[in-house]
Amino acid sequence: xxxFSFFAQLDWEQIREVLTSLNIGFVKSLxxxxxxxxxxxxxGLVIAFGSMSNIGIIRWFNKLLVWVIRGTPLMxxxxxxxxxxxxxxxxxxxGSGATGRFIxxxxxxxxxxxxxxxxxxxxxxxxxPKGQYEAGEVLGMTKSQIFFKVVLLQVIKRIIPPxxxxxxxxxxxxxxxxxxxxYELMWDGQNYIKSEGIIWPMLFTGVYxxxxxxxxxxxxxxxEKKMDYFKV
Amino acid sequence: MAILEVKNxxxxxxxxxxxxxxxxxxxxxxxxxVIGSSGNGKTTLLRCINFLExxxxxxxxxxxxxxxxxxxxxxxxxxxxxxxxxxxxxxxQNFNLFPQYTVLGNVMLAxxxxxxxxxxxxxxxxxxxxxIEAEARMLLxxxxxxxxxxxxxxxxxxxxxxxxxxxxxxxLKPDILCFDExxxxxxxxxxxxxxKVIKSLADSNMTMIVVTHEMSFARDVANKIIFMxxxxxxxxxxxxxxxENPKHERVREFIGGIGAI
Numbered sequence: 001x002x003x004f005s006f007f008a009q010l011d012w013e014q015i016r017e018v019l020t021s022l023n024i025g026f027v028k029s030l031x032x033x034x035x036x037x038x039x040x041x042x043x044g045l046v047i048a049f050g051s052m053s054n055i056g057i058i059r060w061f062n063k064l065l066v067w068v069i070r071g072t073p074l075m076x077x078x079x080x081x082x083x084x085x086x087x088x089x090x091x092x093x094x095g096s097g098a099t100g101r102f103i104x105x106x107x108x109x110x111x112x113x114x115x116x117x118x119x120x121x122x123x124x125x126x127x128x129p130k131g132q133y134e135a136g137e138v139l140g141m142t143k144s145q146i147f148f149k150v151v152l153l154q155v156i157k158r159i160i161p162p163x164x165x166x167x168x169x170x171x172x173x174x175x176x177x178x179x180x181x182x183y184e185l186m187w188d189g190q191n192y193i194k195s196e197g198i199i200w201p202m203l204f205t206g207v208y209x210x211x212x213x214x215x216x217x218x219x220x221x222x223x224e225k226k227m228d229y230f231k232v
Numbered sequence: 233m234a235i236l237e238v239k240n241x242x243x244x245x246x247x248x249x250x251x252x253x254x255x256x257x258x259x260x261x262x263x264x265x266v267i268g269s270s271g272n273g274k275t276t277l278l279r280c281i282n283f284l285e286x287x288x289x290x291x292x293x294x295x296x297x298x299x300x301x302x303x304x305x306x307x308x309x310x311x312x313x314x315x316x317x318x319x320x321x322x323x324x325q326n327f328n329l330f331p332q333y334t335v336l337g338n339v340m341l342a343x344x345x346x347x348x349x350x351x352x353x354x355x356x357x358x359x360x361x362x363x364i365e366a367e368a369r370m371l372l373x374x375x376x377x378x379x380x381x382x383x384x385x386x387x388x389x390x391x392x393x394x395x396x397x398x399x400x401x402x403x404l405k406p407d408i409l410c411f412d413e414x415x416x417x418x419x420x421x422x423x424x425x426x427x428k429v430i431k432s433l434a435d436s437n438m439t440m441i442v443v444t445h446e447m448s449f450a451r452d453v454a455n456k457i458i459f460m461x462x463x464x465x466x467x468x469x470x471x472x473x474x475x476e477n478p479k480h481e482r483v484r485e486f487i488g489g490i491g492a493i
Contacts, residue, residue: 135328138282138321139342139404140314149341153332230332231386 018201025188032174039110044117069115081108082180105177124159157227164220171213235260241290250276252463261437265450268460274443282322294319321401321409327393329385336381339368339400371399391422411442
């Protein structure tokens with residue numbers, strides 16, 4: 001039987017070894033993913049407020065930052081942030097170990113995603129009708145009460161879909177850190193091409209990404225549903 | 233003593249002078265209708281009175297207390313302006329309810345936030361909240377929405393939403409309640425239910441300023457009418473004066489043109 005012989009040919013020992021290795025890489029990818037969100041979601045809000053500031057210099061600084069970060073490849077930013085200090089300033093802040101490389105990668109990722117999020121936040125905040133603020137004002141609310149009690153939840157509802165888009169993109173962008181030798185899921189998979197001449201571990205990495213982004217899609221859909229009780 | 237005096241109120245947006253010196257005063261229980269064609273400063277007048285715009289000149293005096301005086305260039309703090317605002321309520325043309333709160337929540341929110349500043353709030357939290365809720369339920373009953381307390385704004389008709397907005401404004405017990413074309417965003421069918429609520433407020437001696445295009449409503453409910461034209465009050469008087477013996481050709485044209493009588 002074909003099927004029987006196909007499975008008979010499988011080297012279960014090798015598969016187990018590959019999965020063990022991919023799991024280690026996947027944990028690293030997850031670390032990058034969650035730490036990036038943890039840092040960039042709040043930092044994005046700061047940049048969003050900065051780019052809406054009434055103070056010209058703050059506004060322009062933030063707009064410039066967003067332009068540069070969104071206008072250049074994340075891979076370039078990783079390389080500059082990791083190698084830049086050592087080569088330009090003659091002082092390698094990151095040291096020579098894996099920890100330094102990981103920190104450099106996290107800074108690049110957090111800054112990059114914060115800039116994308118800031119534009120989503122800004123769109124969400126500016127999209128709230130002026131009447132909502134005015135209704136709060138004539139009811140004697142303070143500016144911060146209006147923001148936190150009236151505006152914020154409406155903004156969150158509006159931005160979940162575009163934020164979700166970025167979050168899904170981030171899942172796959174984590175693979176970029178390999179450019180400064182932070183070892184994650186895809187790095188582990190590709191190793192088997194070099195060391196054993198087999199490509200199926202690469203296909204396995206694809207399954208990891210698919211499953212994880214599938215879970216996220218379900219979660220994001222649930223979150224959107226949670227917000228269905230009101231309309232903006 | 234007049235409950236509200238507005239003196240020589242002027243407001244410009246850049247080069248455009250929208251209000252060119254508005255004077256009027258209201259006694260407690262007065263219902264003043266502000267009429268005139270669009271673009272003549274009616275809404276700006278209401279927005280100035282409610283501190284949504286800062287007038288360039290003039291004074292606003294409530295119960296003898298000067299709330300605003302353009303010649304006094306002090307920088308009022310946010311909390312000062314809030315206190316002054318609470319003398320007024322404003323009902324908007326397009327309701328501006330808070331979509332994520334229920335009907336009851338919309339009416340309670342501002343009062344709850346205000347009461348949180350009371351020194352005894354923490355100790356008597358439960359009791360204070362219960363009072364606010366009881367008050368809100370009563371107001372919603374008055375506007376005929378006691379069966380919609382847990383509904384969200386998008387589940388209501390425009391007329392129901394506007395009635396919630398009226399209850400929401402009343403929750404803060406304003407001295408003067410202002411309406412900015414409260415029925416202009418409504419189907420003719422729904423206009424009546426909102427006007428009925430405003431009329432019942434008038435009957436309960438609420439002082440109100442109503443910017444409106446509903447001429448029959450202005451005539452029947454208001455005891456005072458001002459006709460605004462090009463940023464000025466062209467004519468003012470009782471409904472009889474304005475509707476039956478208008479002094480100005482412009483007013484006669486406007487009322488005749490609308491064909492309200």
